[in-house]
Every structure is written in C-alpha cells, then in structure tokens.
Amino acid sequence: MLALIRKDLQIEFRTKETLASLLLLGVLTLLVLSFAFDPTSELRVEAAPGALWVAVIFAGVLGLNRSFLAERENECLQGLLLCPVDRGTIYLAKAIGNFVFMMTAQLVIVPIFIFFFNLPVSAAFGGVVLSLLLGILGFAGIGTLFAAISVRTRAREVMLPLLLLPLVVPIFIAGVKVTGLMLAGKPFSAAAPWLNLMVGFDVIFLVVGWLVFEYAVEE
Amino acid sequence: MSTRRQSIDLVLGPLTGLVMLLAIFMVFVYVPSDRVQGIIQRIFYFHVPLALMTFAAFGLVAVASALFLWRGSRTWDRLAHSSAEVGMLFCTLVLVTGPIWARPVWGTWWTWDARLTTTLILWLIYAAYLMMRSVSGPGDQGARYAAVLGIVGAVDIPIINRSVYWWRTIHPAVLITREGGSGLSDPRMQATFGVCFLAFLLVFLWLLLVRNDSARLRDAVEELRQQALMQASS
Numbered sequence: 001m002l003a004l005i006r007k008d009l010q011i012e013f014r015t016k017e018t019l020a021s022l023l024l025l026g027v028l029t030l031l032v033l034s035f036a037f038d039p040t041s042e043l044r045v046e047a048a049p050g051a052l053w054v055a056v057i058f059a060g061v062l063g064l065n066r067s068f069l070a071e072r073e074n075e076c077l078q079g080l081l082l083c084p085v086d087r088g089t090i091y092l093a094k095a096i097g098n099f100v101f102m103m104t105a106q107l108v109i110v111p112i113f114i115f116f117f118n119l120p121v122s123a124a125f126g127g128v129v130l131s132l133l134l135g136i137l138g139f140a141g142i143g144t145l146f147a148a149i150s151v152r153t154r155a156r157e158v159m160l161p162l163l164l165l166p167l168v169v170p171i172f173i174a175g176v177k178v179t180g181l182m183l184a185g186k187p188f189s190a191a192a193p194w195l196n197l198m199v200g201f202d203v204i205f206l207v208v209g210w211l212v213f214e215y216a217v218e219e
Numbered sequence: 220m221s222t223r224r225q226s227i228d229l230v231l232g233p234l235t236g237l238v239m240l241l242a243i244f245m246v247f248v249y250v251p252s253d254r255v256q257g258i259i260q261r262i263f264y265f266h267v268p269l270a271l272m273t274f275a276a277f278g279l280v281a282v283a284s285a286l287f288l289w290r291g292s293r294t295w296d297r298l299a300h301s302s303a304e305v306g307m308l309f310c311t312l313v314l315v316t317g318p319i320w321a322r323p324v325w326g327t328w329w330t331w332d333a334r335l336t337t338t339l340i341l342w343l344i345y346a347a348y349l350m351m352r353s354v355s356g357p358g359d360q361g362a363r364y365a366a367v368l369g370i371v372g373a374v375d376i377p378i379i380n381r382s383v384y385w386w387r388t389i390h391p392a393v394l395i396t397r398e399g400g401s402g403l404s405d406p407r408m409q410a411t412f413g414v415c416f417l418a419f420l421l422v423f424l425w426l427l428l429v430r431n432d433s434a435r436l437r438d439a440v441e442e443l444r445q446q447a448l449m450q451a452s453s
Contacts, residue, residue, distance in 0.1 A: 142371070149364045153355040162350060163368060166343040167375050170382035177386065193385065201378055208374055215288055215363045 004093035026059035049179035068151040091213035131178035134198040242418035268419035276306025284369030301430035333384035
C-alpha cells in the first residue's frame with residue numbers, strides 16, 4: 001500500500017501537473033468570488049468561509065478527475081489491478097494520495113484566502129485547519145470512488161461533479177459552519193458537533209468506498 | 220411471460236385507473252376544505268402520498284442495487300433502474316406540488332427547511348444516477364456503477380438530512396410549520412388521504428412493473444441481437 005501511495009506521489013512530484021492545476025483553480029476561484037462581494041462591505045467576512053470551501057471543492061473535483069486519467073493512459077489501471085493486493089487497498093492508497101494532493105494545495109490556498117479576505121491570523125485557524133483535514137479526507141474518500149467510475153463513462157469530466165457535488169453537501173455545510181464559527185471567534189466547543197459530523201462522514205464513506213471499490217474498477 | 224404482461228395490463232392498470240378516479244373525486248368533491256388553509260390544503264392529498272412513494276422508490280433502488288452487486292443478476296439491476304426512473308418522476312411532482320402549496324400558506328415558494336433541502340438534493344442525486352445510466356455503456360459495467368451510486372446515495376441521505384437540519388436550526392427559522400400542524404381531524408379527510416395513498420401506491424406499482432417489463436424486453440432483444448451477430452460472423 002505504501003508503495004502504491006509512493007508511486008502516485010512520485011509521479012506527481014516529477015510533473016507537478018495536478019498540483020499546479022489544483023492550486024491555480026483554487027486561487028482563481030477565490031479571486032472570482034472576491035469580485036462577487038463589495039470589498040468594503042461587512043458581508044465580505046460573512047461570505048469568506050463559503051468562498052474558501054467553494055475553492056476547496058472545485059479545485060478538489062479537478063484533482064480527482066485527473067487522478068484516474070493517468071491510470072487510464074497506457075492501461076495502467078490494468079497493471080494496478082493485477083497487483084497481488086486487495087482492491088480495497090488500492091482504493092485506500094488512491095484516496096490517501098488524493099488527500100495529500102488536496103492538503104498540499106491548501107498550504108497555498110489558505111494563506112491566499114487570508115490575504116484576499118483580509119482576515120486576522122489567530123489561533124482560531126487551528127479549528128479551520130482541522131475542518132479542512134477532516135473535510136478533505138471525506139471528500140477524497142468519496143471522490144476517489146466516483147472518480148474511478150466517472151473516468152470510464154462518456155463525458156467523464158462532467159459526470160464527476162454531477163455525481164459528487166450532491167453527495168458532499170454535508171461536508172460543505174459542516175466546513176462552512178466550522179470555518180465561520182472559528183473566524184467569528186466562537187469557542188471550539190461550538191464547532192464540535194460539526195466536526196463530529198465530518199468524522200462520521202469520513203468513517204462511513206471510507207468504509208463504503210473500501211467495500212464497493214471492487215465493483216467500480218472491475219471490467 | 221405473456222400472462223404476466225396481461226395481468227399488468229388487464230388487472231393492475233384498470234384497477235389503478237378506478238382508484239385514481241375515486242381519489243380525484245374525493246379530493247375535489249367529497250372532502251371538506253381545511254378551515255384555516257382553505258382550498259389549497261387539498262393538494263396535500265397528492266403531495267404527501269407522492270413523497271412517501273418517492274422514498275419507497277429510492278429505498279427500493281438501494282436494496283435492488285445491493286442485491287445486484289451481491290448476486291449479479293440482471294433482474295435486480297432492471298428493478299433498480301425502473302424504480303429510479305419512477306422515483307424521479309414522483310420526486311419531481313413532489314417538488315412541483317410543494318411550492319404550489321407553500322406560496323399561499325407560507326408566503327414563499329421555497330424555504331431552506333431541512334425536509335425541502337433534502338428532497339432537492341435527493342432529486343439531484345438521482346438525476347445524476349439516471350444520467351450516469353445513459354452515459355455509461357450498456358451491459359454490466361454501467362449497471363455496476365449505477366448500483367454503487369444507488370447504495371452510496373442511500374447511505375448519504377440520512378447524513379445530508381442531519382446536516383441541513385442543523386444548518387437551518389442554528390439560524391433563526393424562517394417559517395417552520397408542517398402540514399401536521401393543521402391535522403386531519405375530520406374522518407372524511409382521513410378517508411380521502413387513505414384512498415389517495417392507495418391510488419398512488421397503485422400508480423407506483425403499475426409504472427414500476429410496466430417499466431420493468433419494457434427493460435426486460437429490451438434486454439431480451441439485446442441478447443437475441445448478440446446471438447444473431449454471433450451466428451452471422453461464424
């Protein structure tokens with residue numbers, strides 16, 4: 001499994017294609033959403049959590065789309081499936097790889113988010129980072145499953161967001177809520193139910209993905 | 220095979236038509252208007268049975284999908300597909316009848332109430348489900364993909380419902396008065412609701428069976444064509 005993760009990370013490290021496109025799309029989303037709100041208005045701070053999560057989700061969908069595209073070329077997925085490992089293990093390796101890409105992109109997206117929206121940097125960002133970790137884990141978990149499916153349908157670039165966006169509504173709502181509560185200086189305990197919801201989502205969909213991935217890649 | 224087809228056409232179809240006529244009569248003529256909401260409350264007799272059938276249909280999709288992945292029989296796949304299509308029709312009607320009622324009673328077409336939001340997301344999930352059916356090629360592969368979505372969707376719905384529920388209850392509620400508040404105090408109202416429920420249950424079953432039958436025929440035609448191609452090539 002570690003070898004599988006290393007393979008994905010190494011390919012990415014050498015080309016930096018996915019990461020670069022993830023980052024640029026994330027930053028561009030933040031930029032476009034900044035234009036949507038009056039820079040002097042109080043609304044701006046209110047809208048900031050939503051903008052961050054829209055950027056996370058949009059960039060994430062793009063990254064997920066790419067994650068199985070590389071496997072498709074030269075029938076790499078065939079080779080991967082011939083490996084003497086459980087399909088569930090391949091799924092977990094892929095999901096962890098996607099999780100690492102998306103988190104790496106956050107290293108740039110979050111500072112730019114603070115910069116664009118002129119937010120005070122404080123300890124509250126610990127909670128935001130925690131929500132990003134949990135949210136992106138669940139998003140990568142469910143996204144990897146559907147990326148494996150959509151890559152083999154016609155119109156695959158369109159199919160993935162269509163399948164994924166309604167399913168990740170809980171992650172999106174919880175992420176926006178936690179980020180909003182933290183930025184408003186609320187105590188950490190106020191965000192706890194939302195973080196619990198995210199943990200539940202992560203556990204459920206990593207297990208479901210692990211169980212049904214087999215059917216998503218079978219010929 | 221033809222007897223099943225005939226029993227659908229000769230028994231279930233006419234029976235559904237009769238009960239539906241009775242239901243329409245009861246809704247428009249027999250039942251008294253609600254004292255508070257007036258005539259608009261009558262849409263409730265269509266809206267609620269449609270919503271219940273929507274949940275039944277999507278539940279059936281999940282069960283049939285799981286059985287298909289487990290057993291690998293096309294029968295379950297056809298059932299899941301048919302049920303998703305009929306469920307989609309009912310879900311659309313729920314989303315149409317709801318706002319018609321809400322406009323005069325709540326004063327707005329739409330609120331982000333948990334139940335409304337969940338139904339909308341449900342609609343979007345199964346719209347994607349049906350779309351995936353059409354873009355993934357024929358045969359088992361597309362069926363397996365759809366089954367995965369059918370299961371994941373069903374697992375996700377309680378979580379979605381929970382999250383949208385919390386989302387709204389933390390904000391000040393706009394207007395949360397459910398139909399339940401008006402109550403079906405009059406026994407005639409209860410009778411009408413019972414007949415309407417039965418009518419929509421029959422419509423659901425009838426559409427499901429007809430749709431399922433046509434899917435079965437299509438599979439049979441496909442199989443025959445494959446055989447003919449094999450013979451022609453050999």
